[in-house]
Amino acid sequence: xxxxxxxxxxxxxxxxxxxxxxxxxxxxxxxxxxxxxxxxxxxxxxxxxxxxxxxxxxxxxxxxxxxxxxxxxxxxxxxxxxxxxxxxxxxxxxxxxxxxxxxxxxxxxxxxxxxxxxxxxx
Amino acid sequence: xxxxxxxxxxxxxxxxxxxxxxxxxxxxxxxxxxxxxxxxxxxxxxxxxxxxxxxxxxxxxxxxxxxxxxxxxxxxxxxxxxxxxxxxxxxxxxxxxxxxxxxxxxxxxxxxxxxxxxxxxxxxxxxxxxxxxxxxxxxxxxxxxxxxxxxxxxxxxxxxxxxxxxxxxxxxxxxxxxxxxxxxxxxxxxxxxxxxxxxxxxxxxxxxxxxxxxxxxxxxxxxxxxxxxxxxxxxxxxxxxxxxxxxxxxxxxxxxxxxxxxxxxxxxxxxxxxxxxxxxxxxxxxxxxxxxxxxxxxxxxxxxxxxxxxxxxxxxxxxxxxxxxxxxxxxxxxxxxxxxx
Numbered sequence: 001x002x003x004x005x006x007x008x009x010x011x012x013x014x015x016x017x018x019x020x021x022x023x024x025x026x027x028x029x030x031x032x033x034x035x036x037x038x039x040x041x042x043x044x045x046x047x048x049x050x051x052x053x054x055x056x057x058x059x060x061x062x063x064x065x066x067x068x069x070x071x072x073x074x075x076x077x078x079x080x081x082x083x084x085x086x087x088x089x090x091x092x093x094x095x096x097x098x099x100x101x102x103x104x105x106x107x108x109x110x111x112x113x114x115x116x117x118x119x120x121x122x
Numbered sequence: 123x124x125x126x127x128x129x130x131x132x133x134x135x136x137x138x139x140x141x142x143x144x145x146x147x148x149x150x151x152x153x154x155x156x157x158x159x160x161x162x163x164x165x166x167x168x169x170x171x172x173x174x175x176x177x178x179x180x181x182x183x184x185x186x187x188x189x190x191x192x193x194x195x196x197x198x199x200x201x202x203x204x205x206x207x208x209x210x211x212x213x214x215x216x217x218x219x220x221x222x223x224x225x226x227x228x229x230x231x232x233x234x235x236x237x238x239x240x241x242x243x244x245x246x247x248x249x250x251x252x253x254x255x256x257x258x259x260x261x262x263x264x265x266x267x268x269x270x271x272x273x274x275x276x277x278x279x280x281x282x283x284x285x286x287x288x289x290x291x292x293x294x295x296x297x298x299x300x301x302x303x304x305x306x307x308x309x310x311x312x313x314x315x316x317x318x319x320x321x322x323x324x325x326x327x328x329x330x331x332x333x334x335x336x337x338x339x340x341x342x343x344x345x346x347x348x349x350x351x352x353x354x355x356x357x358x359x360x361x362x363x364x365x366x367x368x369x370x371x372x373x374x375x376x377x378x379x380x381x382x383x384x385x386x387x388x389x390x391x392x393x394x395x396x397x398x399x400x401x402x403x404x405x406x407x408x409x410x411x412x413x414x415x416x417x418x419x420x421x422x423x424x425x426x427x428x429x430x431x432x433x434x435x436x437x438x439x440x441x442x443x444x445x446x447x448x449x450x451x452x453x454x455x456x457x458x459x460x461x462x463x
Contacts, residue, residue, distance in 0.1 A: 006130060010231040011239075014220050017138045018213030022369050029189045029365040042197040044260045045360055057261050063272040066438060070275040073446065077282045080453065081238055084289040087460055095461045102450050109446065118439045
């Protein structure tokens with residue numbers, strides 16, 4: 001087996017260990033805990049009164065515009081990492097190029113801020 | 123015996139067992155430290171009964187109590203998602219420990235893409251938090267989950283961009299490579315070599331941004347709006363009880379451990395301490411790293427009793443208007459220094 005696959009297997013096994021840890025703990029607790037469900041216990045919590053309306057209530061999602069901004073900058077981050085690793089050998093040309101790239105993106109951020117994306121008062 | 127230890131699968135099983143034992147144990151120590159430090163910062167004594175001296179057994183007693191608690195799933199909840207959410211959170215937490223180097227050789231797997239992997243695996247836990255918030259079918263949980271998602275979106279970028287400065291300086295994304303780069307002397311005066319971690323090699327801005335973003339990723343005060351006891355009951359954890367709640371709790375402290383270990387490795391030199399031979403580092407490496415991690419964890423706990431909670435729009439504007447532009451300028455500055463010098 002090559003190193004390459006060993007990396008992936010290690011990561012997969014560790015992620016699986018997280019699931020296993022919870023499963024084992026829940027199993028151990030299953031042997032010890034009481035199980036006496038009642039209507040009141042199974043109700044959603046809402047300050048001790050009967051819940052009003054649906055739990056999945058309408059919420060003002062202000063965050064979707066941030067999600068769009070995030071997408072742009074996260075893709076940028078993907079470009080920046082390989083550049084950062086190889087910068088020493090790539091030299092001045094790569095530096096200037098990335099500087100231009102970052103300035104363009106910063107321009108986008110300035111535009112979004114000036115548009116009032118971050119102002120929450122309507 | 124040595125032949126057995128060279129087998130990939132045996133070694134892997136051993137590593138999983140060690141990490142699965144060490145991480146919860148260290149988390150318990152941090153939980154106890156938080157109880158005690160919080161108490162002393164508020165002129166209280168804190169736990170003093172369980173276990174006798176200093177009440178050291180308090181987190182263990184809490185854990186035992188939680189194991190015996192009834193497992194409640196609300197009728198309205200989305201059952202499979204509700205039950206799977208703590209697993210996702212713990213999955214991401216444990217996966218991060220794959221790359222944390224405790225000494226030159228004591229590392230589960232020194233991935234070439236270490237830095238990138240750590241950030242990706244670390245932010246994966248937020249999906250679990252969103253799942254918990256959504257599946258609970260509770261208004262507080264829903265708002266808490268959405269806040270957690272928004273927080274991740276806003277602070278993932280400063281976190282990622284702050285690390286780029288270190289990657290530029292080290293020229294590698296492997297964690298052990300980054301520590302080795304910090305172990306190289308910066309300059310020598312005669313026979314005397316000066317070693318500096320990246321924090322003192324011009325990454326001060328990067329470090330400060332990383333710590334702020336780390337607090338936000340961990341939902342720690344002053345960025346604990348997703349849980350916000352005084353407004354959202356317990357945020358996305360409102361409907362969780364017993365052991366499932368404990369799993370989230372454990373994941374929070376294990377997350378403090380992993381993120382502090384990453385910060386210590388990237389900015390404070392990890393297992394390296396100047397003046398020690400490589401043989402000594404092999405033995406003392408874990409101790410040195412844990413000392414640095416403990417220092418950072420203490421600072422995180424200290425912040426909790428120092429800063430008030432931010433408002434949701436303040437959180438967003440700090441990230442987008444200050445931290446991201448600053449992090450980008452830090453990248454440009456570091457890159458210029460790297461190419462010109």
